[in-house]
Structure formats: C-alpha cells, structure tokens
Amino acid sequence: MNRRLQMRMLPDGRRLHLHDGPIDLIVEAFGAPQAVMAAYRAAFERFETVLDELCSELSFLRQPCVPESKWPCGRVARRMMAATLPYATEFFITPMAAVAGSVAEEVLASMTAATDLDRAYVNDGGDIALHLNPGERFTIGMVERPGGLSLFGASRLRFDDPVRGIATSGWRGRSFSLGIADAVTVVADRAAAADAAATIIANAVDLPEHPAIVRVPACELAPDSDLGRRRVTQAVGDLSCTEIDEALSAGVLAAERLRRVGLIRAAALHLAGVTRVVEAIDRLKLFEAERSLVHA
C-alpha cells in the first residue's frame, strides 16, 4: 500500500483530489452515479503506482530525448517519450517535459477503460486530459496570465473537435523554463502532446542575452534538474513594446510550425500583458467570452 498517497473528494463533493509526492490531480467525471464512482475507483487504482513507476526509471527520463533513444518501460513513461520524440532532432527536450500531461492522460485512460462516462477530465496542475462522448462538450477558459483574474477567452470543445489535451507552460509556473513567456497555453489532440509543445513554445518566446532577464543554471537551483547547466529564467524586468513583440514573434513562429505539422491545434502566448494566438480551426474561437472553467 502506498502510504504517501492522499485521496479525497473536494468539498464540492463532485471532484476527486489525488496527491502523491509532486503530483496533484483534480479529477471529475460526468455520467451515471455508479459510473462516476467506478471511474474514480479506477483512477485511484491506477494512480497508486504511477509515481513509483516513474521513479524507477527517473534518471533515464531526465536524459535528453534523441532519435535513437531507447523506449522506457512504464506506460506513463512511454507516453512521455512518444510526446517528446517529435522534437528530438531539432530541440533540447527530455521526456520530463511531458510528465504532467502523460500522467493526466494515463489516469483518464484508466477511467474510460473501466466504465462509460459522458465526459471527464483529469487536471494535473493545469495540464488537462479530456474525454468526450458524442453530443457532449466542454467549455475551457483561459486566464490572461498566471497572475490575472479575468478570463480572456473561452472555447467550446465538442465531440467532433480533435482536441483532447490542454497544457500551459511558462517561467512563472512550477517547472523551469528556458524562455520568458508568462504562459503559453496549447491545445492538442492529447494532453502529453500539448504538454511537450507548450514547453517548446514557451522556450521559444525569448530575447537571448537581454540584460533585464535573470537566468540561473537550473542545477544551481535544483541539482538534479533534467535541464542541467542550462540557464533558466528567474526574473524578467521591464521590456519595451518592440521587445515584447520580438519575443512573442519568435514563439508564434515556433507554434505556427508545430500547428502546420499537426503537433498542436492552437496556442495562446502571453508575455507582459500581450497575448498572441495561433490557431486554424474555425470552430476553436479562443476569444468567446464565456465564464466556465475546467480547472481546480
């Protein structure tokens, strides 16, 4: 029995909170009450061993992902590798870039395999895996920046939309970033793919060598970081409008390439109060003002 693990219903009595080590999941399933219970039980049973599985091959998962990388053993780890491999030839990335999205995806998969649900989501610290049955939909909302209250946009995801994953990355978040984006939110077909892409795009939003940006080697902050001596952003000073535009344009360029090859469906990039959106699907209107959130 995993003694660290915590599981409880949130005070609203509808959402499940799963916690183990650094992983925090908010889970909500919709459907017949018995199906919801069965789904929560399945989520818990699957979640119970996730951290141990990951840690058993953690040092491998912290190695840069290269085209000749071997495949890891664990199911979550394989999702991580699959999500990061597309970037292996061109970028620095480790499977850890997709860990949150992969855990969300895996737990969601265990729920939908156990029972029939109308819809469900697993939110792993902002990286969200979604499930929709025909006729169902989700309304997803985004905040302008991690510090802001106002919802800048909402989009309605329907069964026929290909999107089943949402992820956000940026230097203000819990993980280190090589770029200066306050937040990059990506929607993609899968949560793990969205997670990896958000990391890549957030890294691309950058002004190399800019004096107002404080960067510190990751290993000086966390000796075992998968980023090693790479310098991660710790503070961003005042930037001019031109500089903000320059940094965002670099990110938009990266995002647009990923969108064209099908790795992502859309992305919203935020820096210093400015937002740029990359999208193609007509249906995915990121600026509809609707107030409903899929997050804890």
Next chain:
Amino acid sequence: MADDAIRCDACPVLCYIKPGRTGSCDRYGNYEGKLVRLDPHVVLDRTVERGDSVVPFLERSRDWDGTLVSHGETFVTAIGAGTTYPDYKPAPFIISSQVEGVDMVTVVTEGIFSYCGVKAKIDTDRHLGAECSSVRSQGEAIGHVTTSEYGSQMLSLGGVRHLTGGSRHEGTATCDALLKLCNGSAVELKIDDGARVVVQAGKPPIVDGVQEERMRVGCGSATIGMFAKQWFGKIDEVVVVDDHITGVLSEHQAGKLLGVPETGIKLRGRRSTPGRYFQVADPGTSWGGTNVDDPLSILGKFSAKKAWPGLRLLMVSTTGEHHAYFELGEDLKPHERELPANLRQSVARIKENCEPALCTVMFMGGAGGSLRAGVTENPVKLTHSVRDALTRITCGGAPVYVWPGGGITFMVDITRMPQNAFGYVPTPALVAPIEFTLKLVDYSALGGYMESVRPLSSVVSHQDGRRRVTARTDNPWPLQAEARKK
C-alpha cells in the same frame, strides 16, 4: 554532489534540495542543511507550565513509563498527522486515553481546507482603506477590507474564491500569505488606494512604516462621556478629535447633565446629535485618525454672544497621544497655553485606558464531509454530536469557536496553537490540524471506527517524528474539559 544540497527521501523522486529551497513537491525543504517537513507531528504535553510555549521534542530526554499517559496528561494534536484519503479510510490517528475514569477518544486528523481563510483584526484608528478594497500580497488580491470595529479595522483574507477560484498565482499568493499569518509570521499587505500594513499575530500593526502603539479608548463622543466628570469644574470646553465621531463637552449629553454652560464653539463637519460630529476632517494618520495637524483647523469662530475672554479649551485625541490647551483672548480667539497640572492627569488617563494595539489572526475553516467521514462512517452524526456538545473540537489542542447553524465551521486564535501548526498542499489549500474528542461510548454510538482505535501509549511510545510541546495553561485542557462536562 559537491555542495550542500541534501537528498529528500519522502517520496521516490528523491530530490536533491539546495538550502532554502523545496523539492519538486513544494512540501519538503532544506532548512539550514536539514530536511524539514513543514509540519512535524505535534504532541501537546501538559506536564510543564507554559514557558515559551513550544519545546521541541528530544527523543531520549524523557523516560516514558506510561504514567503521564494514564493520567490524561498527553494529548495528541493533529498537526502533521496527515490525511490518508479520508473518504475511504479512518483518520490517521484515532486514540483512546482515560481521563478521570472515562474512556475518551480523540480522533486526530489534518484537514485540507480549501474553504478557509483568516479574519484579521488590526487595532488602529488610522485609515487603512475603504470598505471592500482589495488587500494584496505579492501583488495579488488575497482578500478585502471589511467592517471597522471599535478601534480596529477588520480584514477578510483568503477564502475559497481567492484560493482556487482565481488564477494559479492568486491562489499561490493567497495560500502563502495565509500560511505565514497562521504560522505567526509577519506579512506585508497592501490595500488598494490605502495603506501598506505589516500584520503579525500578537504584534502591533505597522501602518505605512509606523508602528501602532495604542488603541483609542473610545470614539470622541464616548471619551467625553467617560471623562466628563473628571473635567467638570476644571475646564470650560473639551473637544475630543476623532475621525469617526468628534465629541464636544458643552453640547454633549454628558456635559448637559452636569450643567456645563454653552461656550459658543463651532465645529466643522456634520453634526450627528448634540455634541457629536462626523467628518470634521479627512481620514489620515494624525490627530485621532484624521489628517489634522493643527487642531484649531476644525474649529469655526467662537460665537461672540456666548463665548467669553479667558474661556479654557482642551483639545485631545482619542488616544491622548495628541493634546493642546487654549485660552480665549479678548478677541475671542484661542491662544495656546501650557496644559495646567490639574488637567494633565485626565489626558494621561485617556492614554492609560488605551490598550496596546495588536493584530489578531483568527483562522476560520469548515470541516467538509470527507474530513468528517474520516472520523465516523456517518458524517452527519459527528456534526450532531458537536452540536450536542458531546464532541469537543480543538485545533492543535487550542479551543475553537464553532459557528451555530449547519456544518462544522470554526474559528481559532492562532496564537493559542503550537507554532508552525499549519501546512499547505499545492492545490492550493491550507492544511490545519483538527481533533475531535469524545467519550468512547459516544464514539461507538455515532458509528466510529472502533477497530482503528488505539491506546495513547502506542502513539507516544513510538517517538519517531513526534514533537512534544508544552501545553499552554491558558488553554482549557482538551481532555479534562470534556470529562468535566459529563
């Protein structure tokens, strides 16, 4: 690793953590070279009088023969007890001990409170900000200014909307500020269009860099009422300057009753009832919480019909910090003179009656259904049992006030709890200890987890990870109070 990082073995991630930083979970950290969990398990120990209240437990410093335990002298608090998925499992510690012959059960758990916050009372007359203004920490709105109370300004901080209803940053900033306040640390708060105030439980507030000394004895009108008799005969007119209600002795009911004659004084501001004036000036940080530096600026001309040369006038603030004495000249204009000795005492007495200004931090939270389910299989019975006073709730061993009405919503003065009693989870939500104490028979009757009850000796004899603290003598002893009741 050729530096001072340490390895955390709390979970299989096995983070290397640098000094002053936390691992990937944010819950374990490297504090001066030691791995610390923010919330070690705390055992309240009643055997020593309260010295400086918290004594860290040293494993071999005492000889545990169980004697203290059988006398009900040790109470296990919930601090650091953990919360292993209470929906399905009994609370982590369900402990029985005997108190005055009655088998008592204490259910010890740590609650994760997403619905929680802090009500802070700031003793000051200075204007902190308008009602409903946002209160910010790290630039994020974490609460708002609520009502003014007598001599104090109330702040409502935290709550579920700030913790989980807004952005991640807002939630983190809120959780961070609540955690610091509840663990007794100082937090600087900025009020929109208002003051910057440093709040720390049990310490004077620091408003815009100035440490508050005293609370006013009452509003200006009340001060007149309290001191009218002492002034009578020694002076002709007294004005107590106050941002809320400025009082005037000769017009005030208290002066009338004593037969103080009219003086022809004129006050600026809006008259409320005789001798009581609103808004004589703007709010500020000078005389009586107004922006007045020259007290004469709130007076109009004395009426020539009623005033007389030589009229003696005392102006004083509600805390006695500011005072000035005047006499009217032939021109009926006030001229400042030295305060006569026989009035000095009354000014000193106003000062004396002002209590030290402090910040009070009350943690307020609600025990949700899942937390209650960790105590009994039928959670509503626990609520009923608390209502019927069969079950006593304590928070880290400290007494709580349980709100009437549904559910279990309680408040606790954090200065009565052991230090660092609070933790957090990255949800973000606060982790607070909560203990339910009741008779073993009652526990059984409400569907308690009888098979999980274990004797106190089994907890205190396995000392690993337990911290013993001295109980505070000004708190009722959680077990004895309960036993006495029945």
